[in-house]
Amino acid sequence: MPLTFPPRFRGRSHDPRTATVVGRLLGPAILVCFLTGVFSHYLQEPPLWLAGHLPTRPISGYRVTQGLHVISGIAAIPLLLVKLWTVYPRLFVRPPIRSVLHALERASIAILVAATLLEVFMGLLNTVQWYPWPFSFRQVHWSLAWVVIGSLLLHLAVKAPVIAAHWRRRAAADPEAAADPGADGAELAVDRTDRRSLLFGLAASVGAVTLVSAGQSVTPLKDLALLAPRDPDTGPQGLPVNRTFAAAGITRDDLRSWRLRVDGPKPYELTLAELRAMRQHRVELPIACVEGWSKSAHWEGVRIKDLLARAGLPEGAPLRIVSLQRQGGYGVTEMDRAYTRDGLTLLALRLNGAVLAPDHGYPARIIAPNRPGVLQTKWVTRLEVLA
Numbered sequence: 001m002p003l004t005f006p007p008r009f010r011g012r013s014h015d016p017r018t019a020t021v022v023g024r025l026l027g028p029a030i031l032v033c034f035l036t037g038v039f040s041h042y043l044q045e046p047p048l049w050l051a052g053h054l055p056t057r058p059i060s061g062y063r064v065t066q067g068l069h070v071i072s073g074i075a076a077i078p079l080l081l082v083k084l085w086t087v088y089p090r091l092f093v094r095p096p097i098r099s100v101l102h103a104l105e106r107a108s109i110a111i112l113v114a115a116t117l118l119e120v121f122m123g124l125l126n127t128v129q130w131y132p133w134p135f136s137f138r139q140v141h142w143s144l145a146w147v148v149i150g151s152l153l154l155h156l157a158v159k160a161p162v163i164a165a166h167w168r169r170r171a172a173a174d175p176e177a178a179a180d181p182g183a184d185g186a187e188l189a190v191d192r193t194d195r196r197s198l199l200f201g202l203a204a205s206v207g208a209v210t211l212v213s214a215g216q217s218v219t220p221l222k223d224l225a226l227l228a229p230r231d232p233d234t235g236p237q238g239l240p241v242n243r244t245f246a247a248a249g250i251t252r253d254d255l256r257s258w259r260l261r262v263d264g265p266k267p268y269e270l271t272l273a274e275l276r277a278m279r280q281h282r283v284e285l286p287i288a289c290v291e292g293w294s295k296s297a298h299w300e301g302v303r304i305k306d307l308l309a310r311a312g313l314p315e316g317a318p319l320r321i322v323s324l325q326r327q328g329g330y331g332v333t334e335m336d337r338a339y340t341r342d343g344l345t346l347l348a349l350r351l352n353g354a355v356l357a358p359d360h361g362y363p364a365r366i367i368a369p370n371r372p373g374v375l376q377t378k379w380v381t382r383l384e385v386l387a
């Protein structure tokens with residue numbers, strides 16, 4: 001093809017039908033990613049109307065939703081790139097702007113594309129714990145999600161007629177062929193192949209990226225998880241570690257002089273030996289990291305509700321959990337009353353049959369059902385009641 005400007009595109013991989021076919025895969029991926037992301041955000045930062053009502057069942061709910069969040073987000077990347085490939089000739093339409101409405105439509109698409117690209121790549125970098133930006137990942141990821149969903153809905157509304165025309169696999173009389181000047185039979189056959197190979201390549205790459213990353217949360221696939229940043233089996237006591245005690249700025253002296261302090265009408269302090277002398281409970285609960293890896297484990301320790309009762313607190317008091325950590329985020333977290341009154345929520349002292357390793361939060365850490373990994377606070381030293 002001779003080089004012309006603006007370029008001319010005749011392949012069917014650039015036609016509205018292809019864009020629709022790719023879009024109806026990309027749309028659900030974005031929707032799943034969005035809904036699971038909203039769930040994750042609300043578990044981490046409950047709005048007032050949810051206080052006291054955060055779901056603690058199913059115990060592995062967050063493992064599933066956050067696994068889906070990362071899987072759908074990763075699958076969206078090849079879908080998005082192919083979608084952009086199918087529609088990029090639209091960049092060269094002449095005249096570039098036909099009316100105010102047309103200008104607004106194009107602006108909304110520019111926002112949709114920019115926000116979605118930024119959103120999925122930010123998410124991808126987060127799964128490998130790389131934060132090459134000065135702002136809060138979660139705030140920006142959360143705000144951008146609404147920009148993506150808002151501009152996507154607008155885009156779907158604007159494109160509704162095109163989507164409707166191309167939704168069914170076989171339109172009775174292929175309207176695009178009729179509308180395509182100069183499309184003779186032979187060219188059509190060639191063009192059909194180019195769309196087919198595009199979609200085949202797309203399916204293969206979505207399948208491949210999903211297979212090699214899903215294993216970090218879907219245990220039966222773990223041997224395939226070549227691209228997953230975490231191997232759920234690697235780490236002390238068979239569990240990965242995100243922040244080590246050294247990275248949290250904790251010293252051996254801190255651990256040696258450790259006490260647990262619980263505030264309340266009858267505040268008290270306990271040594272590790274005293275804590276071990278209290279009634280111990282065993283639970284099997286996963287650590288489900290926001291970055292997508294998850295792993296179930298056996299935990300043993302004292303129920304949070306027992307610790308609160310001993311301080312004269314009513315069942316289900318919301319807590320601030322303070323750790324020994326000196327640097328970095330998540331040294332102090334909050335716990336909704338739905339978790340503090342739950343019999344499965346422990347201040348764990350043991351993991352998989354042994355005393356907690358220092359990197360897993362020795363001497364004591366939080367483990368609670370259906371709770372994001374970031375909030376399963378390690379090296380806990382103090383429980384304070386929230387006003």
Ligand SMILES: Nc1nc2c(c(=O)[nH]1)N[C@H]1C(S)=C(S)[C@@H](COP(=O)(O)O)O[C@H]1N2
Nearest residue numbers: 240241242243289323360373374376377378
């Ligand atoms: N004090 C403290 N607790 C913490 C963290 C932290 O940085 N500081 N990281 C959290 C995160 S992000 C996860 S996924 C889990 C991981 O627990 P593990 O290292 O025992 O597997 O611990 C959580 N507890």
Ligand SMILES: [Mo]
Nearest residue numbers: 289290373374
């Ligand atoms: Mo995490």
